[in-house]
Amino acid sequence: GAGVSQSPSNKVTEKGKDVELRCDPISGHTALYWYRQSLGQGLEFLIYFQGNSAPDKSGLPSDRFSAERTGGSVSTLTIQRTQQEDSAVYLCASSLSGGRGGSSSLETQYFGPGTRLLVL
Amino acid sequence: GQNIDQPTEMTATEGAIVQINCTYQTSGFNGLFWYQQHAGEAPTFLSYNVLDGLEEKGRFSSFLSRSKGYSYLLLKELQMKDSASYLCAVKGDSNYQLIWGAGTKLIIKP
Numbered sequence: 001g002a003g004v005s006q007s008p009s010n011k012v013t014e015k016g017k018d019v020e021l022r023c024d025p026i027s028g029h030t031a032l033y034w035y036r037q038s039l040g041q042g043l044e045f046l047i048y049f050q051g052n053s054a055p056d057k058s059g060l061p062s063d064r065f066s067a068e069r070t071g072g073s074v075s076t077l078t079i080q081r082t083q084q085e086d087s088a089v090y091l092c093a094s095s096l097s098g099g100r101g102g103s104s105s106l107e108t109q110y111f112g113p114g115t116r117l118l119v120l
Numbered sequence: 121g122q123n124i125d126q127p128t129e130m131t132a133t134e135g136a137i138v139q140i141n142c143t144y145q146t147s148g149f150n151g152l153f154w155y156q157q158h159a160g161e162a163p164t165f166l167s168y169n170v171l172d173g174l175e176e177k178g179r180f181s182s183f184l185s186r187s188k189g190y191s192y193l194l195l196k197e198l199q200m201k202d203s204a205s206y207l208c209a210v211k212g213d214s215n216y217q218l219i220w221g222a223g224t225k226l227i228i229k230p
Contacts, residue, residue, distance in 0.1 A: 031216060033216075041222060042220045042221055042222035042223055043163075043207070043209075043220040045217055045218070045220075048216050048217060050216070056214075056216070056217060091162060104151070104153075104168035104170075107151065107168075107211070108153070108165050108168060109153075109165070109218070110165065111162035111163050112162060113161070113162050114162055
C-alpha cells in the first residue's frame, strides 16, 4: 500500500476484555515496530519484528501483551484482559530494514495513523 | 541509563525562527532522527543526521554534534501549520530500537 495502515482507528472496550490491533506495513518493508503513546507523552517501544521473527520483545509491558507477524507483512498486537492503564494510542511503524545505522533511507520509520484504545 | 532531553514546550511568532534543542546520552550512536507530530496524528519523518554538521531541507535544518551529544532543529519562516510536537530520536547500540525524547510542543502565535 501507499503507507502504513492500522485498524481499528478507535477501540472502546471494557476492562477484562481482549483486543486485537492490526498493522499493515508499507509493501517491501521488512522491519515493523509497535509503540504506545499516552496523552502528551513520548513514544514507548513495545516490540520489533524483522520479517516474521521478533528478536526484541523487551518493551512489552506484561505477559498480557503479545504480537505476531505473518508472511512478513501484517502484524497483530493482542492485549488480553485489558486494564484501564492500557488506554493509549498504539502506533505501528515500518522501515525498509532494521540496520546498524548510517542510512536514513533504510532505517527511517514510517508511522501508521494509530489505534486509539480506551478501556472503560 | 539512556536518555534524551528536549524542552517540553516552546512558543514562537509566525514568520520568525525557532531552534529546538535535543541532548542525548546513549550507549553508542548510529544516527539521530527528528519527527513532527501534529495533535492526534502519527509522527512524520523530518530529518536524519549521522555525521556532524548541518543538514538543510527547505525551511527546516537539523544540526548534530556527536562530541557534545547535541542536536537542534531549526525552523525558519514559521507558519501556523508548524504548530506541532517535535520528537528527537537516537539510534544507539541497538540494531533497530530508537530511543525517543518526550517531544517539544511548539506553539506558533500570529
